[in-house]
Amino acid sequence: MESTEVYSRLNDLFRNVFDNDEMVITPELTASDVDGWDSLRHVRLMLTIERAFGIKFSAYEVNKLRNVGQLAKLIQDKVGVQA
């Protein structure tokens, strides 16, 4: 899957989870930049991404993530492997 496609689908999922139609994600974006990105929202986001892409994250992988860029890369790796 192309990086742009991952970002485009990921952006839709962020908008859905954060209930914000204007939200635009960038690789540098982190949880502290976004209102309401608390631990509960984070879990819901991860579960939503898992379902949408048909992939699974381990707790170790989730804990290592520092920004959206790393998240997108992780998705791309998993989708690529599982495709």
Next chain:
Amino acid sequence: MNSGFDVAGTRLYQSLSWLPRPPADFVARCRALEADPAPGSGLQALAVYALDENDLHRLSALITGARHAGKSLSPLVPFRLGILSNATTDFIVPALIASAARHGIALECFTSAYGQVAQAALLPDSEINREQLDAVLIAVDYRGYLLASTIGDADAAKANLEVALAQLQTIRSAISVTNRTTCIVQNLAPPAETLFGSLDEVVPGTPRAFIHELNRGIALSVAGSQDVLFDVAGLAATVGLAEWHSPDQWNLAKLAFSSTYLPLYGDHVARIIAALRGKSRRCLITDLDNTLWGGVIGDDGLEAIQLAQGDATGEAYLGLQRYLLELRQRGVVLAVSSKNNDEIARLPFRKHPEMLLREEHFAIFQANWSDKVSNIQAIADELGLPLDAMVLLDDNPAERGLVRELLPRVAVPELPEDPAFYTRVLSAAGYFEAVIFSREDLKRADYYQDNAHRVTLQKQFADIEGYLASLKMVITFQPFDEMGRPRITQLINKSNQFNLTTKRYTEPEVAAAAADPDCFTLQVRLADVFGDNGMISVVICRKRSSDLWEIDTWLMSCRVIGRRVEDTVLQEIVNHAKRTGICKLIGRYIPTERNQLVAQHYEKLGFQPLEAVADGTTVWELDVHTTRIKGSPAIVRRSGFALTEVANA
């Protein structure tokens, strides 16, 4: 048709497939409700869709926001629920609040701190005990019963069981004493993992054996008490333990079960709450053709409908009939609403040897050609039951859509193509959830019995036109061609009810009509938002003089009756007639045992009576230049005609 509908395996339960998919503008409709001063009905209308976790979250935030803003949530009925859990409740609360709106409940939730089940129940000033609650959900899973290992020791295992049941009883008693309220007690879904394997069921004290015993003990303790059971073990077993439990999600966020099943869990709790408030449904109205049997009784006849043991399709319908009989036995009232002739519709109930359902099982039997909305309203009025006590089972997506649109309080489950799944879908929808079963329930269906009597419709429902427009019908006209010939011939030889002359033709005769310059032929297809209905009408006009066509054959599928498609077909005939210099159309109605439905067909379309023959045949004429016929709200497409400018005739 119905391509988005998936009932395979766990998909039915994950996606709540009996509910319609949310519309494309779901988010926009949520936004619009934010400004609504009285959003109760709007919230319920949005809750009836098959919502996923994020949709439920959005709707729940709307409901909570409206309550905080002091808005009335009526007609939703308020309900205050306490939740005690050893897992995190942050994910289930939004699912419960939004699902409750689907069942007509304005739910407010009060939770204990994580893991503080006993404290919350036993301390008189805990939040659970301070609030005036309507019920408390005790949602403790197997991880919440931490007991010493007793593997292989039957006595110790028994002692453990007694301790666990006593703990639970203490919590329940504390809540009922301080709160004077009902407990909804969850039983335990066993973990997917075993210790020995099959031997777990045999050796005392293994987790499996312990949980089975405990679940039995909980069920026995609930019976006859003021508390009710929530059978989570049964729910988890239905979807599979490995599906239900998600070890990674437990580790990540202490989710007691996989978040995939939050919508299902929410709906199940909401059903119990609705049942506690007396809001369970009580009457099932069923369609007949392709719902209770395979095929169309009016066209296929008694011998050809699919309803036999030994035939896979027939057995699927028999399976549904058996389930309806069982529902009736436990107190659900049954009624029929079918587009059919009354006499013909009753035939299988009276004469078919394999039918399990008989007329005496139905309180009311509505077989007529009026719209289902008027009929369902009449059934509700006659039974004295509210519309939100009704469920309609119907294989036809357009009928389902019509009833959902005009009678939103009636529950109308989606049905899959394959009738083998009808029973499962109906059961999964849980419309008849009950929290108590009494001797009176066994007699309830009889109480409503009146030998399947018919109700006269007081008024016809007016606003069908708006619904027809929303169907976005596309009607395609073509002359007979080689490709369509087998289906045309089949319809000519099979259609009985909407068939003006019931003339039967062989395939060579159909080909000859197509080639005859004095014949005008039409094959008509219909598509709508629900999918492609395929070929639904066939017309043959024969030139009798230089300016006159006689309509030799006109038939239509009963599936599309009530959509004024026949008006559009006449308009098309008139257009072609004008183009070829025809001034008059002659229509003939030849009565048979089956086609009474169209006795007034030509009269309704504005034809003038010309002649009535002794055998009951009537002859009609129409001046194509003065007719004011107006087609149904549909897009018309044409192909295969010699002159395309007919479109503008």
